[in-house]
Amino acid sequence: MLDRETLRKIRRIQIRTKVILESGIGGAYHAVFKGRGMEFAEVREYTPGDEVRTIDWNVTARMGAPFVKKFVEERDLTLLLLVDVSGSQEFGSRYLLKRDYAAELSAVLAFSAVANHDRVGAVLFSDRVERWIPPARGRDHALRIVRDVLAIQPAGRGTDLAEALRFAQRVLKRRSIVALLSDFQATGYERALGVLRRRHDVVALHLVDPREEELEAAGLMAFADPETGERFVADTGRADVRRALAVSGLAAARQTFKKTRVDALRLSTAESYERPLQGFFEARGRRR
Template identity: 50%
Template sequence: MIPQELMKKIRRIQIRTSHLADDMLSGQYHSAFKGRGIEFEEVRPYQVGDDVRSIDWNVTARYGDPFVKLFREERELTVLLLVDLSASQGLGTHYQTKRELVTDLAATLAFSAIKNNDKVGLQLFTDGIEKAVPARKGSRHVLRLIRELLYCEPIGRGTDITKALQHLNNTVKRRSVVFLISDFQDTGYEQTLRLAKQRHDVIPIVVGDERELTIPNVGLVQLQDGETGETIFLDTSSPLHRRLYQERAKLAAESRDQMFKKLGMDPIQLSTGEDFVDPLRKFFHQREARR
């Protein structure tokens, strides 16, 4: 049985993210992602302003007046949220952790999907597959996804993106829109990501925290890697140590982004404490423009 406090939290997330999907993102989401195809619906009399290329010449010849063909998009898509729940998602130096940001983001994407009559599923992963929820429609289903995002206590602590993508490739045969949401603190997954991109429309969403890129002068501190448990002492009063810390983080981010570029992918970059709606809007707008 779900604790009452958790139910209240699910409800708060539902209200907040459903509102975002309704008022801000739903139309842009619809425009950004193609349906499965276009099918003929009906013909109607030509009206001023109609595209002459849509005229049905057979019907026009039969009735002696111009008629045009109308088509509709076969809309239904399958959307999959691949969400990283590794220990590093617990970092948050603002009012939210990376995991909290991911939960709001995933819920918003899920509500945007169902409001466009698409199916949505969820795969939670660490260095193993923690949970897989098949894609379905409906608000009740999205509430279940939010519950899993909040309630899941992962067994693993590390990040294995290769394993997550292999599970995707092995279990999902129909082409889907896949949002891969992670801080991408992993290596060696390029080939598997390339294969996943050939089968699906994969969109990486990089979730970070500013403290992963810079560190303030607070003297001698003890830092622990949440995924490996490795502990180091860092003298943040040293400009050299702070610069080396920043350069290491910058190189890792540049290497990751170069890989995305090589694979022809456009990642969405998000950070804790910042609004994720504008980056999503920008991404959807760019997708629509390319269509």
Template identity: 45%
Template sequence: METSELLKKVRKIEISTKGLVNQIFSGEYHSVFKGRGMAFSEVREYQFGDDIRTIDWNVSARFNHPYVKVYEEERELTVILIVDVSGSGEFGSVQQLKKETAIELCAVLAFSALKNNDKVGVIAFSDIIEMFIPPKKGRTHVLRIIRELLDFKPLHMQTNIGEGLRYLTSAIKKRSIAFLISDFLGEGYEDSLKIAARKHDLIGVRIYDPREERIPPIGLMHLVDAETGETIFVDTSDRKFQRHYANWWKQKAEERHKIFRRNGVDSIDIRTDQSYIQPLINFFRAREKRW
């Protein structure tokens, strides 16, 4: 991608997602992902309505006037975006590719972290670790994350979700909030997910296209697996094919939900042809009620 085109895309994403964060997500994010506790900030004069338990008796005695201790939330949270950059992310049939939705979502989460003075980092994976951006604070760092994701070309096309989770467990020592962003079409990742979920606050974010959920009955179709390159011809009008595909999709969904539930992992489903705003708000509010 040309540098000028890349910078335009970065700026466009910053404007759209930063606006959403300022208007909607920052407060929701702050309420759900709390810091480690309260840290002493300063002493000030007592005001009507202050909790008398916060009175600093030593300072009050010295100045012969009541003073209270003021505390601030100690955050220092770390957010890790574990992003599936395999070939299946290049699929999109309606508004945008799964990859494009994933990048916008990463921008929203990164700017939410920035707004709350939290660190954010990225682990991008296919069936190998493709890129690691260590967690840091600041707008420049968030813009770098968006730029790198927009311009990134993976070395491999296949998926190994477990690889991304294993890297999270080994590379990020401190407990973090980890968003695992993928279409979850891969298999064999439960053991790695179980270990990662014990150490980190892990949230699965599934991004999918409506045409993956239901293939339209339009006759003969040439299908290509974006990850393996394998091609097949299918008759999408055939009832047996439609029934078989619907059962396969339902089975994959049930299996994924069971894996998440068994390991105490929250999840969000986002469609490429619909706004991700409401699913994120629903997630934040449901979690806040529970916690």
């Protein structure tokens, strides 16, 4: 049974997602994630504006009038969402929790897939695979994914991204689209990411909170890792310490994406993802 707050979040996400998809992201998704090819649909009479190369000359000769072949895209695609639900996703300094932000992104991607008749599934992970939702079609299935991202109570606190990537490699039997939604506060996942990238179309959505990028000068401060619980003290009065704390994790993730040739988009919970995500898809589409 979902609590009232989770139900409220789901309803808000449904409304917001509908508006966002109508703004063009759904079309951008379709353009960047193409199907396996074109499938013959029918032959029909030529109309002005049809390309000459689509004329079926055999039928044209037989009928005494120009006819063209019509093709439709053969998609049959699968989108797999790998969603980080570890302890660090519960962080939110002034805006949305990273978990809530990931739920909204999951909704946009899942409903874009549904609108394009693609299957969508999800792996929710912490330091283990918390939940496996096999790919299927339909709005109800997409909504189930969003609900589970919001409502799951993970057994683990840490992040084992490598295990989630290896799990995806095992369960995906054919080439698929894999979207990683995480703050990438993990290590040791480069090899698993590279292996998955060689077989599948992988994109990374790197979720960050503003406080993780911009630390205030407040002298000696105690920090605690949200996943391991390990505590340490750092002098935030020093600019070099602030910079090191803020950028070390971000830089490591960027380097990993570069080495594995995974397209990545950094998204701040303080900002709307709508325009950056659409721009990311459009730029990616132009390179293909």
